[in-house]
Amino acid sequence: MKTFLLSTIFIALLGCSSCKDPEVLEGPVTAVEKQKDLLVSATKLTTIPAAGLRQIAVSNGQPELAAQVKFDVDVYRVVYLTQYNGQEIKASGLMVVPLNMPGPAPILSAHHGTTFDQKYAPSNFQLNSLTGFEAFGAAGYLTVVPDFIGYGESKHILHPYYDVKHSGTAVVDMIKAGKSFFQKNNIKESGELFLAGYSEGGYVTLAAQKEIEENPTHGLTVTGAGAGAGGYDLEGMLARIVSGQKYDxxxxxxxxxxxxxxxxxxxxxxxxxxxxxxxxxxxxxxxxxxxxxxxxxxxxxxxxxxxxxxxxxxxxxxxxxxxxxxxxxxSLKNWVPKSPARLYHGTADTMVPFENSQVTVNAMNAAGATTLTFVPIKGGTHFSSLEPMIKDLIPWFTSLKKK
CATH class of the missing domain: 1.10.260.160 (434 Repressor (Amino-terminal Domain))
Known part of the structure; x- marks a missing residue:
């Protein structure tokens, strides 16, 4: 999947970041009040300056992106507890924390696309493989980027690809681990939670929203979710195979x-x-x-x-x-989101056909969805539609934030 421009910004800054000796913060795994503390550890990897991010965005002809970058960020590798087939396991992900925020910050959980090569798991800090949503940290979001089960700390497990339950709980449990870290380190949250992802990450975004909305015991509420080009209609995929259409x-x-x-x-x-x-x-x-x-x-x-x-x-x-x-x-087409959600899809996508989102949106609307918006990206392919999605998503998320 084509990476977003700000992933390139992170790559360029890798050599000039003010890297420090790794700092390990250990979290207990015993029960804390009503919920178990899922944070195992958070290891600081580097600090990235906002000034450098802005400079490279401008040099790449993206001044509107430069305007979104406001804060230096600390980057961490997080290990946390989650479930796989009913067994407790350790999973991992990346966390990006904006520095010197003037007030409480919202949480953003960002979800990457299909990954076959282990080295591109976000927590491995192979920056050229990231979706670019990590840049939301520099825009003022407490950002968590789960590896998903099957990568990083849990690489001994075959990734449960397009499994709604494991997709949703792996995200929810990392959000909880992040909240534990923020509380222990006196980092103030605003109480807002945003979800965003593209390709498989789009599917994971809706799976996480579904998990949160159907299980209030998680104690989470989705402020807004943006999902792009996900394979939500798996039955439609089966129909494609049965029809004998070639698939590249x-x-x-x-x-x-x-x-x-x-x-x-x-x-x-x-x-x-x-x-x-x-x-x-x-x-x-x-x-x-x-x-x-x-x-x-x-x-x-x-x-x-x-x-x-x-x-x-x-x-x-x-x-x-x-x-x-x-x-x-x-499949997610038979579920109806309750929180505000936007689905994005390029009309010329051949990897995950545009019809996959269209069928899903039609089914959700027919079932009574009232908080769902569909944003077709005219002429967009699977590789070119991410940037238009981000350009629409950022101001929409901003409009939902507390004033």
């Missing part, structure tokens, strides 16, 4: 089937789903060391060539019910 990003299909096979303990041989040599290749390719482009080039874009013919026939008929049920359960 087969790595995504291989990833979701392999993830469901592991997450739901089906533990079926991949030859049940894929033809050879692809079944063997997928086990070798999705190992956390390769990019999406290298995986795509090693697989077929033709479903009839990629998938086992028996599997494909079962999908077209009454078979493979566990997979069909999982796709339905993890």
């Amino acid at each position: 990003y087969p790595a995504n299909l291989a990833f979701i089937i392999q993830a469901y096979n592991k997450t739901y303990n089906w533990n079926r041989p991949l030859t049940d789903f894929f033809r050879e040599p692809y079944a063997t290749r997928i086990q070798e390719l999705i190992d956390g060391t390769r990019t999406s482009s290298s995986i795509n080039s090693a697989l077929s874009s033709d479903p009839a060539q990629l998938f086992n013919s028996t599997f494909l026939a079962a999908l077209r008929g009454a078979g493979e019910q566990p997979l069909k049920d999982a796709l339905k359960r993890n």
Whole structure:
């Protein structure tokens, strides 16, 4: 996924940041009042000056972005507790804290797109792989960027790709860990919570909003959520496969089937789903060391060539019910957001087709959604639509903040 301009700003400043010796702040994992403290540790990585961020934004011809950068930021690697298949595990993420804020600050949870290569997990601080939402810290947001389960501290687990429950709880638990850190370090919150993400991160954004809204025991309220180009309608994806349409990003299909096979303990041989040599290749390719482009080039874009013919026939008929049920359960089009939300999608997107968001928005509106806005990005591809989304999202978030 194309990174946003401010990711480049972070890269350029890496060499000139006022890096300090790592500072480790340990958090207890015992119960604190009603909720368990999920913060394990927060390790300071660097301090990034606002002046340098503004200068590079201007030099790149983006003065409107430079105007949003107001604060120096401290960057931390956070380890926290969450759940995977009912078991407590450690997960990780990046946290960006604006310095010298004049008053309480809102929290922003930012969610990255599909990642195949482990080195691009946000907490690894490989800046060229970040979505760019980290720059919200310099604009005055207490920003948390979860790695997601399967990356960083939890890299021994295959990422539960497009699983609504694990996507939502991994975000919610990092927000709680961040709030614990802010409280322990006397960093004042405004009580506002924003969610934002693109591609898989768009799906994760809505999954987190759903988790928060359906479970008030979390003690969280979403002020606003912005989701771009997510695959919310997984049943629609299945229909695409069944129809036999070619798909130039087969790595995504291989990833979701392999993830469901592991997450739901089906533990079926991949030859049940894929033809050879692809079944063997997928086990070798999705190992956390390769990019999406290298995986795509090693697989077929033709479903009839990629998938086992028996599997494909079962999908077209009454078979493979566990997979069909999982796709339905993890689709978000049958849920209605209660808090303000904006969905963005490029009309020329071929990786996650525009129709995926259109169908989702139509279904939500038909079910009574009143806080949802759909923002089509005319002519936008999956790679060009992130920047227009951000340019609309920043002022919208600002309008929702307490005056």
